[in-house]
Amino acid sequence: MVEILYFAWLRDRLGRSGESLLLSGDEVSSVRAIMDGLRRRGAAYEEIFGEGAGPVRCAVNQEFAALDSPVRAGDELAFFPPVTGG
Amino acid sequence: MVEILYFAWLRDRLGRSGESLLLSGDEVSSVRAIMDGLRRRGAAYEEIFGEGAGPVRCAVNQEFAALDSPVRAGDELAFFPPVTGG
Amino acid sequence: MQVDIRIQEEAFSVDAEIARLAGAGLDVGGIGLFMGVVRGDMGLAALALEHYPGMTESMIGRIVAQAGTRFGLLACTVIHRVGRLPVGAPIVLVLCAAAHRGAALDATGFVIDWLKTQAPFWKREEYPNGEARWVAARESDEAAAARWDAGGPAEA
Amino acid sequence: MQVDIRIQEEAFSVDAEIARLAGAGLDVGGIGLFMGVVRGDMGLAALALEHYPGMTESMIGRIVAQAGTRFGLLACTVIHRVGRLPVGAPIVLVLCAAAHRGAALDATGFVIDWLKTQAPFWKREEYPNGEARWVAARESDEAAAARWDAGGPAEA
Numbered sequence: 302m303v304e305i306l307y308f309a310w311l312r313d314r315l316g317r318s319g320e321s322l323l324l325s326g327d328e329v330s331s332v333r334a335i336m337d338g339l340r341r342r343g344a345a346y347e348e349i350f351g352e353g354a355g356p357v358r359c360a361v362n363q364e365f366a367a368l369d370s371p372v373r374a375g376d377e378l379a380f381f382p383p384v385t386g387g
Numbered sequence: 388m389v390e391i392l393y394f395a396w397l398r399d400r401l402g403r404s405g406e407s408l409l410l411s412g413d414e415v416s417s418v419r420a421i422m423d424g425l426r427r428r429g430a431a432y433e434e435i436f437g438e439g440a441g442p443v444r445c446a447v448n449q450e451f452a453a454l455d456s457p458v459r460a461g462d463e464l465a466f467f468p469p470v471t472g473g
Numbered sequence: 474m475q476v477d478i479r480i481q482e483e484a485f486s487v488d489a490e491i492a493r494l495a496g497a498g499l500d501v502g503g504i505g506l507f508m509g510v511v512r513g514d515m516g517l518a519a520l521a522l523e524h525y526p527g528m529t530e531s532m533i534g535r536i537v538a539q540a541g542t543r544f545g546l547l548a549c550t551v552i553h554r555v556g557r558l559p560v561g562a563p564i565v566l567v568l569c570a571a572a573h574r575g576a577a578l579d580a581t582g583f584v585i586d587w588l589k590t591q592a593p594f595w596k597r598e599e600y601p602n603g604e605a606r607w608v609a610a611r612e613s614d615e616a617a618a619a620r621w622d623a624g625g626p627a628e629a
Numbered sequence: 630m631q632v633d634i635r636i637q638e639e640a641f642s643v644d645a646e647i648a649r650l651a652g653a654g655l656d657v658g659g660i661g662l663f664m665g666v667v668r669g670d671m672g673l674a675a676l677a678l679e680h681y682p683g684m685t686e687s688m689i690g691r692i693v694a695q696a697g698t699r700f701g702l703l704a705c706t707v708i709h710r711v712g713r714l715p716v717g718a719p720i721v722l723v724l725c726a727a728a729h730r731g732a733a734l735d736a737t738g739f740v741i742d743w744l745k746t747q748a749p750f751w752k753r754e755e756y757p758n759g760e761a762r763w764v765a766a767r768e769s770d771e772a773a774a775a776r777w778d779a780g781g782p783a784e785a
Binding site for chain 1: 509522523524525527528531553564565585588589590591592593594595596597607608609610611614
């Protein structure tokens with residue numbers, strides 16, 4: 302399983318703060334592959350990940366990650382807008 | 388009259404925090420001339436203004452001044468070491 | 474270095490936090506501080522702040538550790554509030570204690586600049602008419618952090 | 630710009646001073662602070678601080694006015710203590726409020742750097758064995774102030 306988290310306007314548009322994704326034990330996916338898989342699930346995902354959506358950042362296991370970063374079972378993958386704290 | 392003020396180690400060595408100097412109504416002196424006059428008054432003044440004394444700064448009417456700054460009757464003239472606040 | 478990093482809804486007392494720095498010892502000669510406040514221009518009523526628990530603390534910890542090494546800090550405290558904060562409310566406190574003023578103030582700028590670009594917080598603006606909108610990130614924040622060097626805390 | 634300059638023997642509360650800045654209005658987004666503390670290294674017991682009443686206030690006023698113009702400050706508070714201050718005691722507080730953090734922190738550095746070279750205060754170190762000595766001015770303080778520009782507040 303990969304634990305997926307959504308923050309800020311991504312969570313608002315999706316209407317959920319997270320979900321689990323099944324990944325077999327030794328499968329190595331990537332952030333990009335998981336995003337593409339989610340987009341095929343429906344309009345709400347297309348709205349946050351598709352062309353024309355705002356800029357989205359991601360983290361794997363609480364470290365900023367790139368689109369081609371590997372994702373394995375047991376990982377925590379978070380999607381969020383560029384940060385605006387401070 | 389010119390009001391003379393001494394601060395920090397200058398006051399400690401002189402044993403006084405200030406004194407008045409007679410200057411006639413329309414006489415224009417200078418910081419340097421007043422210092423030279425004071426040095427002739429004795430060893431304590433020589434010790435604070437003479438060769439080998441520490442660096443001394445001055446202010447005329449509460450503005451930093453130079454040795455050749457003019458001093459007139461009614462002025463306030465202060466002598467002190469370089470500042471060390473903050 | 475004495476480090477204290479807290480994410481909380483509650484307000485904080487700067488006097489209490491400064492008193493806590495005394496634990497860093499007798500070598501402290503200067504304390505630098507930055508406090509961010511909810512600015513009320515444009516008719517804003519409040520900010521709602523959310524964060525990514527866990528990642529926030531570790532990212533700030535990394536920024537503080539790098540500031541400690543780079544500026545020779547004796548103590549550093551970072552408090553960031555979350556939840557709903559009205560106009561005028563303090564949002565964030567950065568306190569850096571060092572032997573001398575230059576290090577304390579430079580470290581304060583370093584920590585807040587990197588926090589703005591590296592710590593996962595998000596602000597939503599709330600207006601009196603009920604409208605709300607997520608704040609967009611500013612390029613000037615990236616530029617401010619990049620001033621400090623090419624790599625920065627993310628690479629540490 | 631809201632300005633508050635005080636020379637006093639008493640301690641101060643940073644929380645109270647920050648609360649006072651709220652009077653500067655809703656545009657305040659960032660507050661920078663520097664607090665100088667009596668450093669206890671070298672076995673120091675206390676500092677005795679004296680100043681030139683009148684000139685001190687006017688010199689600090691000039692520095693603050695120049696910082697206000699240069700950095701667009703909304704408020705600035707400077708409190709400098711005099712008298713006998715034990716190790717660990719706060720000596721000086723500089724608080725600068727601005728719309729944004731860069732201006733607030735830069736102004737704080739500007740004010741404390743110029744205060745160190747332009748405001749007539751003198752420190753005497755007191756040691757546990759009864760010895761006392763006047764602190765010599767440091768060239769590094771002149772250099773820190775000169776960083777800001779060639780002229781500086783003295784010329785204003």
